[in-house]
Structures are given as C-alpha cells and as structure tokens.
Amino acid sequence: MSLSQAKVGAPEIRPGSQDSRDEILKAAMHLFASRGFHETSMSEVAREARVSKALIFWHFKTKEELFVAVLNRLLEPYFxxxxxxxxxxxxxxxxxxxxxxxxxxxxxxxxxxxxxxxxxxxxxxxxxxxxxxxxxxxxxxxxxxxxxxxxxxxxxxxxxxxxxxxxxxxxxxxxxxxxxxxxxxxxxxxxxxxxxxxxxxxxxxxxxxxxxxxxxxxxx
Amino acid sequence: MSLSQAKVGAPEIRPGSQDSRDEILKAAMHLFASRGFHETSMSEVAREARVSKALIFWHFKTKEELFVAVLNRLLEPYFxxxxxxxxxxxxxxxxxxxxxxxxxxxxxxxxxxxxxxxxxxxxxxxxxxxxxxxxxxxxxxxxxxxxxxxxxxxxxxxxxxxxxxxxxxxxxxxxxxxxxxxxxxxxxxxxxxxxxxxxxxxxxxxxxxxxxxxxxxxxx
DNA sequence: ATGCCTGCTAACCATTCGGTCAATCGTCAC
DNA sequence: GTGACGATTGACCGAATGGTTAGCAGGCAT
Missing domain, CATH: 1.10.357.10 (Tetracycline Repressor, domain 2)
Structure with missing residues (x-):
C-alpha cells in the first residue's frame, strides 16, 4: 500500500535478506487477503513488494508455499x-x-x-x-x-x-x-x-x- | 469426448439449441460451485458439457455472463x-x-x-x-x-x-x-x-x- | 587477486487462459 | 436445388501466468 516510496523514513542502509522476505510477505498478505489466491499473480506481489519476481521464488519455492506462509502470518494474532x-x-x-x-x-x-x-x-x-x-x-x-x-x-x-x-x-x-x-x-x-x-x-x-x-x- | 456415442440412453432426435445451452449451464453450475470462478476454465466447462468451447461463447458472450447465469440458476430454489x-x-x-x-x-x-x-x-x-x-x-x-x-x-x-x-x-x-x-x-x-x-x-x-x-x- | 556464497535481477520459457473467426452441418422455405 | 439461418466446430490469437536460468554485485575468508 502507501503510494510512493514506503520506507523512505526508515533508511535501509544494507539490504538484508530478512528484510526483503518480510516485504514480500507483507505485500502477499495484503494482496492474498484482499483478492484471494488465484486472483493474485506473483508479478503483482513482486510489484507491490518492489522486488523482482525471481526473488520471490528464491525465498519461496512455489506460490503455494508463499500462500501458506501468509496464512500462518495472518493466524498469529489469533494465538x-x-x-x-x-x-x-x-x-x-x-x-x-x-x-x-x-x-x-x-x-x-x-x-x-x-x-x-x-x-x-x-x-x-x-x-x-x-x-x-x-x-x-x-x-x-x-x-x-x-x-x-x-x-x-x-x-x-x-x-x-x-x-x-x-x-x-x-x-x-x-x-x-x-x-x-x-x-x-x-x-x-x-x-x-x-x-x-x-x-x-x-x-x-x-x-x-x-x-x-x-x-x-x-x-x- | 465421451467414448462411443454420448447419449445413447436418452435418444436425442433433434439437437436443439436450448438443450446444449442447458447442458453448458449444468456443467458450469457444477464446476463453478465446486471449484469457484477463477479456478474453473472455459475449456473445462466445455469438456464437462461435451461441447466445443466456441459454442459456450456463442451462448454466453463472456465468462462473467455465464457465471451470472449460473448464479441465477442456483438462486432459483431460494424463491x-x-x-x-x-x-x-x-x-x-x-x-x-x-x-x-x-x-x-x-x-x-x-x-x-x-x-x-x-x-x-x-x-x-x-x-x-x-x-x-x-x-x-x-x-x-x-x-x-x-x-x-x-x-x-x-x-x-x-x-x-x-x-x-x-x-x-x-x-x-x-x-x-x-x-x-x-x-x-x-x-x-x-x-x-x-x-x-x-x-x-x-x-x-x-x-x-x-x-x-x-x-x-x-x-x- | 581469487574464489565463493548470499541476495538479487532481466530475460526467457512453456503452458494456459479468455476470446475470435472462418468454415461447416442440418433444416426449413421457396 | 438453393439460399438463409441457427447451431456447432477446430484452429488460432495475444496476453498473462507460474516458474527457470544465467548471470551480476558485493561482502568475506583464504
């Protein structure tokens, strides 16, 4: 969400792998939850997370794996x-x-x-x-x-x-x-x-x- | 599809347009209801209805139109x-x-x-x-x-x-x-x-x- | 320097998707 | 017959999809 650059306030000096993984998860969370699984494409997730599509597949083997990760993340506040x-x-x-x-x-x-x-x-x-x-x-x-x-x-x-x-x-x-x-x-x-x-x-x-x-x- | 002749049991003397339209609707009803909209392809509907994909687009302009027809059909018993x-x-x-x-x-x-x-x-x-x-x-x-x-x-x-x-x-x-x-x-x-x-x-x-x-x- | 490993990307690939089109088949009117 | 017309089809199309691959930047140990 948040048009323009999201984290300009928080200076990201070094990229870090966990950081990108997290932004992918956040983007996927938003898109999956608001549109659904089949209606969300990996390219969209990549665009919203401002990373390349390939990076998503580097963090998560398949679309389903990303989806499950999102589900677990969404489930956290329930516990x-x-x-x-x-x-x-x-x-x-x-x-x-x-x-x-x-x-x-x-x-x-x-x-x-x-x-x-x-x-x-x-x-x-x-x-x-x-x-x-x-x-x-x-x-x-x-x-x-x-x-x-x-x-x-x-x-x-x-x-x-x-x-x-x-x-x-x-x-x-x-x-x-x-x-x-x-x-x-x-x-x-x-x-x-x-x-x-x-x-x-x-x-x-x-x-x-x-x-x-x-x-x-x-x-x- | 369907090996041999499909409707040997129910003798279909004349094809009739309403007939094919109905079978398309039935097939779409089944598939949409059990899988959902995005997870169902027109080719699958065509296969299940044993007609060509093009015929579906002759009866219904778009996939959405077919979907709405299915919804109305499913809604009938509610009334x-x-x-x-x-x-x-x-x-x-x-x-x-x-x-x-x-x-x-x-x-x-x-x-x-x-x-x-x-x-x-x-x-x-x-x-x-x-x-x-x-x-x-x-x-x-x-x-x-x-x-x-x-x-x-x-x-x-x-x-x-x-x-x-x-x-x-x-x-x-x-x-x-x-x-x-x-x-x-x-x-x-x-x-x-x-x-x-x-x-x-x-x-x-x-x-x-x-x-x-x-x-x-x-x-x- | 030289490998080497992690993080990351642009370009690519095969497949499938919704949708179109020209051509056919059957039937009824004339 | 022959045309008209409704019904039906196989072949095709561009776009988009999930996923792959070759390679590059840069830190880090040797």
Whole structure:
C-alpha cells in the first residue's frame, strides 16, 4: 500500500535478506487477503513488494508455499492466550468477558477473519494443516465455554435449562451468527459488543432487561 | 469426448439449441460451485458439457455472463414462498415452523448455500445485483420473524425480555451460526433441526426443558 | 587477486487462459 | 436445388501466468 516510496523514513542502509522476505510477505498478505489466491499473480506481489519476481521464488519455492506462509502470518494474532486474564471473577463475569473478547477480536480483525472463513468455505481441504489449526483454536474456545457454564450451573449462577454442552453450543452459534452478520453488514453497523453481551446474559442467566421504558439505549 | 456415442440412453432426435445451452449451464453450475470462478476454465466447462468451447461463447458472450447465469440458476430454489403455508397456527407454532424451515432448507441446499456465502465473502461487490437479491431475501425472512414475534408478544406467547427487533436479530444470528457450523462440520454431524428448534423455543418462550432427568433424549 | 556464497535481477520459457473467426452441418422455405 | 439461418466446430490469437536460468554485485575468508 502507501503510494510512493514506503520506507523512505526508515533508511535501509544494507539490504538484508530478512528484510526483503518480510516485504514480500507483507505485500502477499495484503494482496492474498484482499483478492484471494488465484486472483493474485506473483508479478503483482513482486510489484507491490518492489522486488523482482525471481526473488520471490528464491525465498519461496512455489506460490503455494508463499500462500501458506501468509496464512500462518495472518493466524498469529489469533494465538494470544484468552485464559488467565480473568482469574478472580466469578463464572458469570468470566463468561461475559469471554463473549466480549470474542466480539472485540472479531471486530478488530474483521478482514482477516473474513478471509479465513471465505477460504475455508471455498477450498474444502485448504492445505489441511491450517484448517486443523483453526479448528483446534475453535474447539479450545468452546471447551472453555462449556467448563465455565458447567461450573456456573453448579453454583446456580446459570440457567439449568440445558446441558452445559448444549448451552455452549447454542451460545457459540449465536456468536458465529453475529460474526457473519457483522462481516456482511460491515460498513453499515459497527457491531457493538455491549448489546450482544446483554442478549447473551439475558438468555444464559435469565435476567430481566428493560428495553421499553426510561433509560434509553434500546438493545437493538 | 465421451467414448462411443454420448447419449445413447436418452435418444436425442433433434439437437436443439436450448438443450446444449442447458447442458453448458449444468456443467458450469457444477464446476463453478465446486471449484469457484477463477479456478474453473472455459475449456473445462466445455469438456464437462461435451461441447466445443466456441459454442459456450456463442451462448454466453463472456465468462462473467455465464457465471451470472449460473448464479441465477442456483438462486432459483431460494424463491419458494415461505409464507402462506402455515396460516391457522398460532404465532408460537409459526415461529417454530419458520425456524424449522430455515434449517431444513440449509440442510438440503448446503452446497449451494456454502457457495453463495463463500462468494459473497470473497468478492465484496460480487456482481452487485446478486448480492441485492440475496439481501432482499434475507431481510424478508427477518421481517417475517420480527412481525411474528411482535404479535406473539402482544398475546403474551413470547418472552418480552427484548424488543421484537432485538429478539429476531439475535434469533437470526443463532440460526446463521448454526448454519455456518453446519457448513464447516458438514460431514461430521448431520444438523438435526429438532434440537435447534427446542433451543430456540426454550429461549424465546421461556419454557422449561428437562435434560438431566428421566424422559431421555438429551437436547445436545 | 581469487574464489565463493548470499541476495538479487532481466530475460526467457512453456503452458494456459479468455476470446475470435472462418468454415461447416442440418433444416426449413421457396 | 438453393439460399438463409441457427447451431456447432477446430484452429488460432495475444496476453498473462507460474516458474527457470544465467548471470551480476558485493561482502568475506583464504
């Protein structure tokens, strides 16, 4: 991106191999994510990275290898630990934090989330390895939810209408639904986590939420 | 192609232009939906349809035109009227029917639904026209939900914890979440609408559902 | 100096792509 | 018959693609 010279501010005295490799990755990341694999040519990547096409093939054997490298790079921010950060809270607050975390992450990484979902829906096998990584992440999040809800139910903090597994499954579905709705509507509405968390709380904890009288701020 | 004569089983007395056009569309439908636009070449379509490549360009001016024709064809089954079919039922039963309808449709048209979602996530603009059609369909369904819930709330059949709009939005998100989970897990689980409908009912109508004692059939 | 290895490039290659075109075949009208 | 016309084809085209190769600049050890 950034027309004209990108790094005029950061004087690149010595070329360095890692440097060029990184710029290739950045360019490829941008192009693959915004256009897709087949719609992006190596020449375009070379042009955007301001290197020769041959250099790309010197760093990465094939286009697929570059693609996989890009995928791994895009996946990095997904691996922050969403545990630990809320130890002293009770289950209810922890669940709300977890839900809020999910929504905030989606909001802040919308473009890469969109890219991954589109890619996984498109290429069923999809380099296989990546799909596994994503799935592992997903089921990890689910497991945390299940356990929190189960503990919450033991302490009578959560509704017991469903098993913890069923409740977590439904909750996760709702989150995913909010996610894709956000991906489609993107420019229209900004996805505010507050109302979604309120919905979830109302459902899971059986709370009463007034939306039709004074106090304003309807939950829509 | 096709060794020996191709259609010995179905006697094709006169070739007919509509016939070849249809086979081209069928072949393109299959290839576009399973591989995608850029990954499908006109030669492949020609081979699968057992016609010459030039004939495709006689029927359709460009590859894009063929693609749009395929999209419209794939979209046809989406336009059955999901109104009318449940007139005498009360709001609660109608909502359940509507939810069930959504889930059954998704289950039976999973591959084309997957294709549309992937396509719309991938090509932001996406031929513009199609996106509009899909959006109209979607908001039509949403409007029906909102009105049903509102009427249900008036008659005290539905929980009033949320506004009808908020409830419908959240419900729709849950359905969409179930949808994409189904698209990803596809081969693993078969998406049974029963349990999903039960979850929705529990949430929307405030029902108690026993899952942890006698009566069997856990809702998971 | 002389190799030598890393980083890098211009030019090239084979293949495939979307698309065109002149020519054919079959059928109906006259 | 013969022309007209819709349907159909093989052969072809320029552009673009993923990938290769020969070679060059320059630091660094001998």
């Amino acid at each position: 922050i630990d969403f545990a630990e950060e809320a130890g002293a809270l009770d289950e209810r607050a922890q669940i709300q934090k977890l839900v809020e975390f999910y929504l905030l992450f989606v909001r802040d990484n919308a473009s890469s989330v969109r890219f991954f979902i589109a890619q996984m829906l498109h290429d069923q096998h999809f380099a296989e390895g990546l799909s596994d990584q994503v799935l592992k992440l997903y089921s990890g999040y689910r497991a945390m939810l299940v356990e929190l809800i189960a503990r919450g139910q033991e302490r009578n903090l959560c509704s017991r209408r469903f098993t913890a597994e069923a409740a977590a499954g439904f909750l996760l579905s709702a989150l995913n639904g909010i996610l894709i709705e956000h991906l489609f509507m993107m420019q229209n509405r900004p996805l505010d986590p507050e109302s979604a968390v309120a919905m979830v709380a109302g459902w899971l904890f059986g709370e009463e939420i007034r939306t039709d009288n004074a106090g304003g701020k309807a939950v829509a | 059955i009227d999901f109104a009318e079919e449940a007139g005498a039922l009360d709001e609660r039963a109608q909502i359940q029917k509507l939810v069930e309808f959504y889930l059954l449709f998704v289950r039976d048209n999973a591959s084309s639904v997957r294709f549309f979602i992937a396509q719309m996530l991938h090509d932001q603009h996406f031929a513009e026209g199609l996106s509009d059609q899909v959006l109209k369909l979607y908001s039509g369904y949403r409007a029906m939900l909102v009105e049903l819930i509102a009427r249900g709330q008036e008659r005290n059949l539905c929980s009033r914890r949320f506004t009808a709009e908020a409830a419908a939005g959240f419900l729709l998100s849950a359905l969409n979440g179930i949808l994409i989970e189904h698209l990803f897990m596809m081969q693993n689980r078969p998406l049974d609408p029963e349990s999903a409908v039960a979850m929705v009912a529990g949430w929307l109508f405030g029902e108690e559902i026993r899952t942890d004692n006698a009566g069997g059939k856990a809702v998971a």
